[in-house]
Amino acid sequence: MRSLTMLAAILLALPVQAAQLTFDLGTGSRTWDTAQLLHHPQARDIDIPDDVSYKRAMHYRAVPMAALLEGVAADAHLQAEASDGFAAQMPAGSLLQTTGAQAWLAVEDPAHPWPGLGKGKPGAGPFYLVWTNPAASHISPEQWPYAVARFRLLASVAERFPALLPDPKLATDDPVNKGFALFQKNCLACHRLNGAGDAQLGPDLNIPHNPTEYFAADYLKLYIRNPQNLRQWPQAKMPAITQQVLSDEELNQVLGYLKHMAGRKIAP
Template sequence: MRIVLLPLLCTLILCAAARGEDAALTLKLGAEEQRFTAAELLARPDAATISIPDDVSYKRTMTYRAVPLLALIGDTPDPAVDTLEARAADGFVSQVPMALVEKGAKGGSVAWIAVEDRAAPWPPLPGKDVSAGPFYLVWEHPERSGVGTELWPYQTVALTGTESPPHRWPQMAVDATLPADDPARLGQQVFTTQCMPCHRMKGAGAADVGPDLGQPMNPTRYLTRDGLRALIRNPKAVRTWPQQQMPAFDVKALPDADLDAVIAYLTAMAPR
């Protein structure tokens, strides 16, 4: 009887986990680690109903019950903690500047942790069989602070306060002798927000979704500039395979100036 029931029990456990019934969001700012279940977050007095007109992941207007991220993280007494690392269940890792979150209290974009209620589940994401829940970092008025498309990690499982990527991983920083207005400096910033959620640079980073773009060979070594631009704008126009995940970055998601800056950054990092 045990042998018969064991597979059934395992199936039930996996299904429960998939529905987020036992899922918790981990928050670590320093030595202390907190865990919040969906029920606990939805019960908070600051939980509110918000509407996102052009949701990055769902590509349409979405309404959520959510908790303000700024209130959830509270004060961060350590000045070295200037970045919030948001890790998703699939290995996607956004590096969110604390300053960007703090702008929400001063008229900028407002960050929220949307929470999926088991009694009212969200629809599946376009082209997928899972929703963005149980926890999803979303932004009200993203245009106010120029919030990039890669700062919307769905299925978020952990938020960790840390140093900014160039301080944590010096090998990803451009040469200190570059002029302040060198495009590669802007490119480093764009790479941090738009590329590091999936890629690493010479081992720098926390994501494992895409390949390292600095080692063993920089893409500027084997792709032409036009080919690299085309790959970023529409990956499937250059090469395709069944498990391809990289999205297309149109001009709205990545303006031409930012795209040129990213390529300048990759070029600058190639010989280092």
């Protein structure tokens, strides 16, 4: 154990190396390196008063995402892929905004590395999607991916993964369909369902068993609100999902979607 702790300390002490970030936007692939982004014509210094990942004020050198997504339509769908298997699903429209909630690509300078995200943990670099004024568009924590390696222009989640779809007989405004929309925004970045999805971080939420099948009463809600309240585990990665992220009504809609999908299992 001591040797592992020492190794982690050594790795954290090593200088940050220049990195590369790929954009696959349908018209070809472009790769930016750290130096190019730090010296981008629109790069600037920004302050984030309440950083989601660091949970404190942070200062970054960053480029507006709108400048890196030129030519992408507002109704397109993008995916931010992190090096740890996290895959955030995002409507391009929110990333292209230049007023209200604005998305920025924070770039870690190898000469001035960011701090670790916790004791013994690496930092959010080399590339981190951050937001100024996130409350203006109800930006969720899952839309702050760090250690990003690639952005991809893709078809919508519903088109790519029909195994995620609720019963088509349900009305568009049915709570289950509302729960499906919230699931895409808040859960699909880490989890798959019916084997469908791009994330490789968390477990599948339907195969072999759906959490609504084995969590008793309100324990699933307790777990989602703060996993450490149910299972204390220092290495756990699932964050607490507060009422600011999902209201009680929205949480019930997500659980309604999961319960509905327990009856629509499709083996991967």
